[in-house]
Amino acid sequence: xxxxxxxxxxxxxxxxxxxxxxxxxxxxxxxxxxxxxxxxxxxxxxxxxxxxxxxxxxxxxxxxxxxxxxxxxxxxxxxxxxxxxxxxxxxxxxxxxxxxxxxxxxxxxxxxxxxxxxxxxxxxxxxxxxxxxxxxxxxxxxxxxxxxxxxxxxxxxxxxxxxxxxxxxxxxxxxxxxxxxxxxxxxxxxxxxxxxxxxxxxxxxxxxxxxxxxxxxxxxxxxxxxxxxxxxxxxxxxxxxxxxxxxxxxxxxxxxxxxxxxxxxxxxxxxxxxxxxxxxxxxxxxxxxxxxxxxxxxxxxxxxxxxxxxxxxxxxxxxxxxxxxx
Amino acid sequence: xxxxxxxxxxxxxxxxxxxxxxxxxxxxxxxxxxxxxxxxxxxxxxxxxxxxxxxxxxxxxxxxxxxxxxxxxxxxxxxxxxxxxxxxxxxxxxxxxxxxxxxxxxxxxxxxxxxxxxxxxxxxxxxxxxxxxxxxxxxxxxxxxxxxxxxxxxxxxxxxxxxxxxxxxxxxxxxxxxxxxxxxxxxxxxxxxxxxxxxxxxxxxxxxxxxxxxxxxxxxxxxxxxxxxxxxxxxxxxxxxxxxxxxxxxxxxxxxxxxxxxxxxxxxxxxxxxxxxxxxxxxxxxxxxxxxxxxxxxxxx
Amino acid sequence: xxxxxxxxxxxxxxxxxxxxxxxxxxxxxxxxxxxxxxxxxxxxxxxxxxxxxxxxxxxxxxxxxxxxxxxxxxxxxxxxxxxxxxxxxxxxxxxxxxxxxxxxxxxxxxxxxxxxxxxxxxxxxxxxxxxxxxxxxxxxxxxxxxxxxxxxxxxxxxxxxxxxxxxxxxxxxxxxxxxxxxxxxxxxxxxxxxxxxxxxxxxxxxxxxxxxxxxxxxxxxxxxxxxxxxxxxxxxxxxxxxxxxxxxxxxxxxxxxxxxxxxxxxxxxxxxxxxxxxxxxxxxxxxxxxxxxxxxxxxxxxxxxxxxxxxxxxxxxxxxxxxxxxxxxxxxxxxxxxxxxxxxxxxxxxxxxx
Ligand SMILES: Nc1ncnc2c1ncn2[C@@H]1O[C@H](COP(=O)(O)OP(=O)(O)OP(=O)(O)O)[C@@H](O)[C@H]1O
Ligand SMILES: Nc1ncnc2c1ncn2[C@@H]1O[C@H](COP(=O)(O)OP(=O)(O)OP(=O)(O)O)[C@@H](O)[C@H]1O
Ligand SMILES: [Mg+2]
Ligand SMILES: [Mg+2]
Numbered sequence: 003x004x005x006x007x008x009x010x011x012x013x014x015x016x017x018x019x020x021x022x023x024x025x026x027x028x029x030x031x032x033x034x035x036x037x038x039x040x041x042x043x044x045x046x047x048x049x050x051x052x053x054x055x056x057x058x059x060x061x062x063x064x065x066x067x068x069x070x071x072x073x074x075x076x077x078x079x080x081x082x083x084x085x086x087x088x089x090x091x092x093x094x095x096x097x098x099x100x101x102x103x104x105x106x107x108x109x110x111x112x113x114x115x116x117x118x119x120x121x122x123x124x125x126x127x128x129x130x131x132x133x134x135x136x137x138x139x140x141x142x143x144x145x146x147x148x149x150x151x152x153x154x155x156x157x158x159x160x161x162x163x164x165x166x167x168x169x170x171x172x173x174x175x176x177x178x179x180x181x182x183x184x185x186x187x188x189x190x191x192x193x194x195x196x197x198x199x200x201x202x203x204x205x206x207x208x209x210x211x212x213x214x215x216x217x218x219x220x221x222x223x224x225x226x227x228x229x230x231x232x233x234x235x236x237x238x239x240x241x242x243x244x245x246x247x248x249x250x251x252x253x254x255x256x257x258x259x260x261x262x263x264x265x266x267x268x269x270x271x272x273x274x275x276x277x278x279x280x281x282x283x284x285x286x287x288x289x290x291x292x293x294x295x296x297x298x299x300x301x302x303x304x305x306x307x308x309x310x311x312x313x314x315x316x317x318x319x320x321x322x323x324x325x326x327x328x
Numbered sequence: 329x330x331x332x333x334x335x336x337x338x339x340x341x342x343x344x345x346x347x348x349x350x351x352x353x354x355x356x357x358x359x360x361x362x363x364x365x366x367x368x369x370x371x372x373x374x375x376x377x378x379x380x381x382x383x384x385x386x387x388x389x390x391x392x393x394x395x396x397x398x399x400x401x402x403x404x405x406x407x408x409x410x411x412x413x414x415x416x417x418x419x420x421x422x423x424x425x426x427x428x429x430x431x432x433x434x435x436x437x438x439x440x441x442x443x444x445x446x447x448x449x450x451x452x453x454x455x456x457x458x459x460x461x462x463x464x465x466x467x468x469x470x471x472x473x474x475x476x477x478x479x480x481x482x483x484x485x486x487x488x489x490x491x492x493x494x495x496x497x498x499x500x501x502x503x504x505x506x507x508x509x510x511x512x513x514x515x516x517x518x519x520x521x522x523x524x525x526x527x528x529x530x531x532x533x534x535x536x537x538x539x540x541x542x543x544x545x546x547x548x549x550x551x552x553x554x555x556x557x558x559x560x561x562x563x564x565x566x567x568x569x570x571x572x573x574x575x576x577x578x579x580x581x582x583x584x585x586x587x588x589x590x591x592x593x594x595x596x597x598x599x600x601x602x603x604x605x606x607x608x609x610x611x612x613x614x615x616x617x618x619x620x621x622x623x624x625x626x627x628x629x
Numbered sequence: 630x631x632x633x634x635x636x637x638x639x640x641x642x643x644x645x646x647x648x649x650x651x652x653x654x655x656x657x658x659x660x661x662x663x664x665x666x667x668x669x670x671x672x673x674x675x676x677x678x679x680x681x682x683x684x685x686x687x688x689x690x691x692x693x694x695x696x697x698x699x700x701x702x703x704x705x706x707x708x709x710x711x712x713x714x715x716x717x718x719x720x721x722x723x724x725x726x727x728x729x730x731x732x733x734x735x736x737x738x739x740x741x742x743x744x745x746x747x748x749x750x751x752x753x754x755x756x757x758x759x760x761x762x763x764x765x766x767x768x769x770x771x772x773x774x775x776x777x778x779x780x781x782x783x784x785x786x787x788x789x790x791x792x793x794x795x796x797x798x799x800x801x802x803x804x805x806x807x808x809x810x811x812x813x814x815x816x817x818x819x820x821x822x823x824x825x826x827x828x829x830x831x832x833x834x835x836x837x838x839x840x841x842x843x844x845x846x847x848x849x850x851x852x853x854x855x856x857x858x859x860x861x862x863x864x865x866x867x868x869x870x871x872x873x874x875x876x877x878x879x880x881x882x883x884x885x886x887x888x889x890x891x892x893x894x895x896x897x898x899x900x901x902x903x904x905x906x907x908x909x910x911x912x913x914x915x916x917x918x919x920x921x922x923x924x925x926x927x928x929x930x931x932x933x934x935x936x937x938x939x940x941x942x943x944x945x946x947x948x949x950x951x952x953x954x955x956x957x958x959x960x961x962x963x964x965x966x967x968x969x970x971x972x973x974x975x976x977x978x979x980x981x982x983x
Contacts, residue, residue, distance in 0.1 A: 045827040060519055087525045100516040104538040113534065114524040155915050163520070170524060185680045186854065190898045190911035212828075215857075215900040222906045244902060258832035260857035262899040264880050267861045272832055278799065280827070 005072070006033035007206050008057060008090070008174055013066035015052055024283035026052040028232035029066070031311070036173070039200060039207040041217040041240070044229035045280070050210045053229070054176040057208060058092045059083075070174075088118065091167035095179035097159035101151040107135070107162055108147040114169040134165040139195055157188040164196070168203075175199075178210045193220055214259055218244055228252050231281055231291045234311060238319040248314060248321045250298050273297060290324065298325040356619045363619060366612025373606055377422030386572075387416035399594065406594040408581070414598050421573045421599070425556060425606065428486045428493075432555035435494035437548045440501025445532050447502070448509035458502065465499035474558065478567035489562075493555050501547055508543050512536050541621035549614040553607050560603060574599035640710050642815050642848050643669035643692070643734070648705030650684070650691050650872075657920045661687040661700075663872040666946065669816065674842060674849035676859035676880075678895070679869035680916050685852040686739055688869075689818045692850075693730050694718065709733060711815055731762055735809035736818040739852075740825070744805075745793035751804055752789045758811055777807040780844075781837060799830035803837065810845065819851040823858060835861055856899050860884055865952075868892045871917050871927035874946055878953035885971075888955040888964050890932045897970070907974075926957070934959040 015027040027049045034040045042050045055061040057068060059075055068075045070086045078086070094100040101110060111134055112127040114120070121127045135143045138161040151159055160180060167175055177196065181189045197220065199205050207224075211217050217226055218240055227237040228249065236249040247253050254273045261267040275295040281287055287294050293304040303324050311322045358364045392411055399406045405414040447455045477492060512518065513536065521535050537544075563575030564582070581596035650662035661684040669675055677685045690696050692707060707718035711733060721729055730736075738744060746754060755774040759765055765773070771789075778785035781803040793801060802822070809817055822838070823831040839862065842849055853859055859866050859880065866883040868876040868891060876889040887893045894912040901907070914931040917923055926943055929935040936958070944956045957963060 045829070058523060060523060084525060087523070090523070092520065092523050094516040094520065096516060100520060102517045102521075102535055102539065105534075113530065114526060117524075117526050117530060157915060166520065166524070185916070186856070186895060186898055187680055187912040188915060190909045191913075193909075194911065214828075214902045218902055218906070219900040219909060241906075255828055256902060258828050259902050260831070260835065260855075260861040261901045261903060262856040262860050262884070262896065263901050264860040264884050266901060266903060267857060272836070275829065278830070278833055280797065280830075 005035070006069075007036040007038075008068065008070050009033035010053075010057060011067045011069070013053070013056055013068065014064050015049075015056055015061060016064045022284075025232055025286075026283065027056065030229075030232075030234055031066075032227060032234060032237065034174070034206055034208060036206055037200070037204050039209055039221045039224035041221040041224065041226040042208060042210045042229060043212065043214055043217050043226060045212060047231075047280075047283070048229045049232045050212075050229055051178055054092065054178050054208055054210050057174075058090045058176045059086060060092065088170040089172050090174045090176070091170065091172040092176045092178060093160070093163050093167055093180045095183055097156040097163070097183055098151075100163050101159055101166075103151055106148050106150055107131075107140075107154075110151075110162060110166055111135075111169055114166070118170065120170065130169075134168055137168065137199070138162070138165045139191070140165070155188075156184045157192060160184060160192055161195070164199070168199070172205065174206045174208070176208045176210065179212070180209075181216065182211065182213065189216075196220070214244075214255065215261075228255070231283065231286065233291065233322065234320075235292070235322045236320065237311065239317065242317070242319055246319075248319065248326045249323050250296050250325070251292050254295075254297075290322075298323070300325060353620065356622075357616050360615045360619050362612050363614070363616030366609045366614070367616050369605065369609030370613050373422065373426060373609060376419060377426045380419045381423070384416050384419045386420050387412040405598050408584075408595045414577075414594055417572070417577055418574070418598055418602055421577055422602070422606075424486055424573045425559065425575070425603070428490050428559055429552045429556050429606075429610070431487065431490035432493045432497075433548045433552035435490060436497050436501055436551040436555075437544060439494060439498045440505045440547065440551075441537070441544060443498070444502045444505025445509045445536060448506045448513060449528065449532055449536070455506075459506070462499040462502050466503075470496055471558070471561065474562060475565070475567055478562060489559065490555070493558050494551070497551060497554060501551060504547055505540070505544070508540055509536055512539055542618045545617035545621055546614050549610050549617070552610050556603065556607060574602050640713075641668040641670050642710055643850075644706075644708040644710075645669075645692070646706040646708070648688070648691060648707065649703045650687050650696065651701050651703055652687075652697075653699045653701070654920065659919045660922065661872050661919060662691060665705075665872075665874055667867060667874060667877060669848050669850055670865075671848060672842070672846050673864045674838075674851065674862055676863035676866045677850070677852045677869055678854065678856060678859050678866060681854060682916060682919070683869045684872040684919075685854075685869055686820055687872075689736055689820055689850070689852055692718070692818065693734055693736050694721070694726055695730070695736070709816075728762060731758065731814065732812040733814055734816040734818065735812070735814040737805050737809050737820065737822065739820040745801065747793055749792075750789070751791055751793070751796075755789070755808055755811060758808060762812055773811065774807075777810055778804070780810070780841060781807045782833075783807070797830075798826055799833060802826060802830075802834055806834075806837070806841070810841070810847075814847060816848050816850065819849065821853055822851055824853070824855065838862060856895060857901075868895070871922060872919060873927065873956070875928065875956045876954070877946065878950075878955075882950070882953045886953075886964065887967055888949055888953065888960045889957045890934050890959070890963050891928050893963060893967050894931075934962060 011031050013027055013030045014025065016023055016025050018024055030053055042053060044050055052061065056063055062076065070089065073082055075083065075086050108131055111131040115127045115130055121130050132143045135146055140146045140158060140161050181192045184192060200207055209220050221240045224240060225238060226240050226243045227234045230251050236243065236247065236252045243252065247256055254275060257270055257273045274297065276297060276299065277295045281291060289305040289307055290309050293299050296304065309322045309324050311320045313319065314321050314326055357367060403413050403415065408414055443458055447458045474496065518531060518535055521531050560575040563573055564579045566579060577599035578596065646666050648662055648665045652659040652661055665688060677688065679685055691702055702719065709716045709718050718729060752774065756770050759770050759773065774789055775785040778788050783800060783803055788796065788804065796804065823834050826834060863880045865878065866880050867874045868889060870891050876883065876892045883892060884896060887896060897910040898912060900909055912931055917927055923930055925941045926939040929939040932939065938958055944958050946954045946956045949955045949960055
């Protein structure tokens with residue numbers, strides 16, 4: 003097996019107490035190699051953000067382990083944890099909530115530089131800030147240094163968020179719906195900027211999105227993991243997932259997603275599910291979570307046993323479904 | 329040479345930045361008309377309480393021939409039951425009130441902010457303990473407790489009084505601040521700061537508190553107004569023997585039966601109006617504070 | 630298809646002529662809708678696409694006169710036609726306006742999922758709407774409500790007695806659709822009908838809209854920033870930029886033969902899921918400030934075709950081929966480039982097939 007930069011083993015996270023308890027992430031295992039991009043797709047509330055925060059060390063797992071550069075992050079010593087803390091950064095979805103409204107762009111970017119002594123003094127901090135703003139294409143830099151977040155557009159704020167994440171030279175970035183709240187016309191340039199960081203700086207990405215088309219565009223050379231109510235149901239390379247999906251849920255998604263191309267979208271044959279209801283986390287169906295809706299449902303099997311992610315075919319295509327066999 | 333010009337540049341930039349900030353400060357101060365009036369009134373009261381006493385002689389000597397005179401050029405607000413000048417009493421009776429109000433406001437806000445933010449950020453047992461304590465504290469009626477305390481401790485200096493008033497009012501402020509910190513703590517930029525390993529101190533002082541300044545300022549002014557009422561109340565009841573003070577004036581006017589004479593209207597109304605105006609100016613000023621501390625307005629659009 | 634066969638009952642239910650809407654803001658006047666002209670045809674579905682803040686919602690609200698107090702319709706005409714009668718919507722008052730708003734033209738608002746009154750059952754919210762406009766007995770109202778809920782493929786008996794919070798997002802969206810159809814309007818305006826919904830739910834709503842439209846024969850005007858919804862559902866598409874329609878045409882023309890650089894830019898910026906990897910091209914710059922609009926064509930700052938003329942003069946929406954109009958001085962060049970870009974790719978081939 004290859005050495006992963008970051009990996010999750012049987013990661014589970016619950017929220018709430020007693021009766022209210024829900025399992026947002028249930029037994030997720032995955033690994034991301036250095037320089038790779040892994041996309042996490044799935045519908046609202048399926049646990050994408052929670053998984054991202056668990057990997058970024060912003061939430062503690064209820065059970066399971068996370069290893070970063072081979073070390074278990076929650077049992078390692080303080081110094082290693084600090085290395086992990088700075089090595090893994092997150093970019094949030096909402097450009098209006100992710101920057102502190104009372105700081106200028108320069109203050110936002112120089113705080114981590116100075117705090118961690120990544121630069122010698124204020125002058126060097128300023129130079130580095132200018133450099134970072136250039137990396138994220140916020141030029142002319144002078145126009146932005148003294149601006150407050152409310153003076154920037156959504157796209158510009160997201161760029162500042164990216165620059166802030168880059169201050170500590172991370173090797174892994176969790177981009178949680180980082181472009182879904184900015185306009186279509188601006189989205190592409192943001193995505194391309196992130197791709198460029200991946201190429202030039204070798205940053206590894208966990209790219210979280212609910213938009214399959216974006217996942218395809220950003221992670222064409224990487225892999226996609228499809229989540230359904232807390233678990234990964236399919237995980238494979240992007241072209242394989244788009245063209246040769248195996249899990250009935252993934253297939254249903256691909257058949258349902260409307261396309262920005264009239265002929266393409268009108269020729270799609272939607273897959274009829276047995277039910278429209280998305281299961282509530284409070285009241286999960288036994289066995290496979292998808293069985294009440296699944297067209298391949300087999301009584302006595304799917305509603306009894308929860309399927310595990312297993313390899314089908316070659317090149318590491320993994321599917322969690324009883325009815326799909328390699 | 330090069331470094332010299334760089335330094336000069338730096339200095340001139342610093343000065344121009346300073347000028348710029350000051351202009352923005354002024355603009356925000358004057359943006360809200362009511363708030364600006366309130367601020368001017370506060371400045372007026374400070375002038376009245378600290379500078380005017382040097383120009384207006386203290387009302388020491390009683391003059392039985394001049395009891396309850398109406399306002400005149402000589403006695404701007406007339407005279408009291410002993411023939412003392414009321415205007416002079418107002419001038420000399422403001423200092424205690426003003427100092428005590430600011431002092432109490434500061435101490436109470438300091439306690440509220442530090443306990444509230446620590447409690448919200450650290451959470452856990454500390455949070456549960458302080459919250460329970462605050463809940464219990466809030467059920468204790470404050471004024472009777474003050475009255476009892478006044479019997480036990482000699483409250484003859486304003487610092488002790490301010491301290492006691494502030495400590496007594498900690499619970500309400502603590503709860504308000506804690507709730508606010510809780511709501512800010514959940515925001516994405518705080519999480520980003522955690523991910524950047526910026527540390528607890530940075531998160532409290534640089535990320536959370538600057539976004540609460542408007543809120544804190546308002547709580548500060550509320551604490552001030554509460555303190556004024558508490559003090560005036562205590563003085564009026566004669567529980568705190570402070571000399572020369574608007575509260576004392578009301579007390580005197582009251583015990584002299586000033587409310588029964590038409591002539592003595594100025595005697596009782598002057599301190600009442602002074603206190604009311606001071607309260608009003610604090611409340612109004614809080615609107616300006618709100619504007620000044622709102623980051624959206626700080627740098628213009 | 631538009632020919633001499635157009636009979637009297639085929640006249641367009643809605644015509645909007647040179648409509649201007651402004652908001653009086655703190656910073657100045659926001660020109661949110663600038664000179665919009667279009668016709669809504671019988672039984673068609675017309676999509677309005679464009680970036681956030683380009684005035685789509687404002688246009689929809691202006692049509693049913695539900696703008697906020699600070700907004701003003703400064704110019705223009707809205708004509709509504711039904712069974713041979715023509716009404717000037719901007720002249721309607723009080724009762725007549727309320728009648729128009731529900732019985733002739735109903736709108737489902739953006740973020741309407743949260744618009745239910747949480748303490749009222751679906752039943753009561755539906756009855757209130759009916760009662761305000763029609764005289765009906767309790768049992769007739771129930772009959773009507775149940776039938777519409779059935780139309781939107783809900784279990785009517787269960788849903789009608791539920792509280793809003795007991796329903797999922799997709800179910801609530803369907804209830805909203807049913808409510809907008811309650812009084813049998815001729816026009817339905819949907820503002821971002823599926824934005825807050827999951828892909829699978831979105832699909833069922835889209836299918837539902839198609840079948841409802843075929844069955845009930847209303848005209849549908851919908852607003853979306855999502856091109857794929859337009860591609861899926863629209864007969865015609867209007868592209869809006871900075872408060873104005875810059876291109877209006879049949880959905881196939883818009884997607885396969887766009888003639889405005891902004892439409893072309895949007896299409897090239899949106900990926901599809903199926904098919905091979907396509908590179909995407911972003912539109913440089915950001916949308917203009919509607920308070921302080923540039924002179925000339927509002928898109929010229931971001932436009933690769935901009936010339937001096939574009940900087941000085943604003944192009945108007947002119948016919949370009951049958952059923953297609955564009956507001957651009959460089960239409961031919963844009964068309965040629967678009968064809969060249971898609972030469973030999975599946976995109977054009979698909980377009981030809983249409
Ligand atoms: N702090 C929390 N407390 C309680 N429940 C939570 C918390 N965070 C998340 N959850 C629950 O966990 C589930 C998964 O949430 P998560 O935010 O990971 O979903 P998501 O896939 O990111 O959804 P979206 O696409 O809407 O962002 C949801 O049902 C959510 O309500
Ligand atoms: N009540 C209002 N007062 C002042 N300006 C407003 C008001 N409502 C909207 N605007 C402005 O009018 C313009 C058009 O807004 P509108 O809501 O119509 O856009 P939209 O195209 O629907 O955008 P979105 O896709 O974000 O819903 C925007 O620039 C907006 O800022
Ligand atoms: Mg999320
Ligand atoms: Mg809108």
